[in-house]
Amino acid sequence: MASDHISSDMIESSEFPFLAVKYNVHGVPHTVINEEHSIVGAQSEMEFAKAILKAIGK
Amino acid sequence: MGILKEKDRDKLISVFKDIEKDVKIVMFTQEMECPHCEMTRTMLEEISGLSDKLSLEVHDFVAEADLAKKYGVDKIPATVLLGDKDYGIRFYGVPAGYEFNVLIEDIVDVGKRDPELSKEVMAELAKVDRPVHMQVLISPT
Numbered sequence: 001m002a003s004d005h006i007s008s009d010m011i012e013s014s015e016f017p018f019l020a021v022k023y024n025v026h027g028v029p030h031t032v033i034n035e036e037h038s039i040v041g042a043q044s045e046m047e048f049a050k051a052i053l054k055a056i057g058k
Numbered sequence: 059m060g061i062l063k064e065k066d067r068d069k070l071i072s073v074f075k076d077i078e079k080d081v082k083i084v085m086f087t088q089e090m091e092c093p094h095c096e097m098t099r100t101m102l103e104e105i106s107g108l109s110d111k112l113s114l115e116v117h118d119f120v121a122e123a124d125l126a127k128k129y130g131v132d133k134i135p136a137t138v139l140l141g142d143k144d145y146g147i148r149f150y151g152v153p154a155g156y157e158f159n160v161l162i163e164d165i166v167d168v169g170k171r172d173p174e175l176s177k178e179v180m181a182e183l184a185k186v187d188r189p190v191h192m193q194v195l196i197s198p199t
Contacts, residue, residue, distance in 0.1 A: 001141075001145045001147070001167060001168070001171075001172075001173035002173045002175055002179070002180055002183040003183045003184070003186045003190075005186045005187065005188060005189055005190055006146060006183070006186060006189075006190045006191075006192065007130070007145075007146025007147075007148070007189075007190070007191050007192070008146060008147060008148070008191075008192040008193075008194065009148040009149070009150060009191075009192065009193045009194065010148070010149045010150065010151075010153070010157055010160060010161075010194050010196060011150045011151060011193055011194065011195050011196070012094075012150060012151020012152060012153075012157065012196065012197065013195040013196060013197050014151075014197050015094055015150070015151040015152070016133060016150060016151065019193075019195065020195060023193070023195065025195050028195055028196045028197045029194050029195065029196045030194070030195045030196075031192060031193065031194045031195075032192070032193040032194075032195070033190060033191070033192050034189075034190060034191055035191070045175055045176065045179045046176075046178065046179055046182065049179045049182035049183050050182065052182075052183070052186060052190050052192070053182060053185060053186065055190065056186065056187075056188055056190060058185055058186075
């Protein structure tokens with residue numbers, strides 16, 4: 001909602017085990033940004049914002 | 059028999075009082091419903107009945123493949139939250155356990171048209187100038 005460029009999926013990993021395997025998920029929450037960048041564990045909103053900017057090279 | 063307990067229903071009715079504008083919930087299932095799809099649909103039917111600001115549309119992932127594609131839905135059960143526009147919010151799987159609270163919070167945020175983030179975080183996110191797709195993998199608790 002904060003940006004028109006950002007979309008976000010919440011995925012129940014036990015129902016979609018192929019995604020848990022694809023993204024090498026061993027613990028949850030496990031956040032994947034643009035298929036390439038992973039964040040494991042709960043983080044602050046600011047840390048997520050910074051991770052998003054890092055993922056797009058900002 | 060409903061999925062939501064009486065006391066959960068009462069709590070949700072009170073939480074949904076904060077909703078100011080309409081929220082449309084779009085769900086994708088299929089004709090031969092998977093157990094998770096049926097559970098999700100039943101849950102969303104019960105939730106959407108608790109506020110007149112909420113509406114629910116149920117679609118068939120197979121028969122309405124074009125619509126699913128339009129929403130970027132590639133697996134089911136899928137739940138899409140819409141306000142004045144599509145904010146890119148999707149839930150895949152039964153929104154149960156911890157995810158249930160996230161769904162409810164997101165419904166209220168969309169209903170308020172307010173992501174409820176700090177000014178500092180909003181300022182950082184304003185710098186985003188290209189598509190970002192986040193996938194948060196979680197599991198039931």
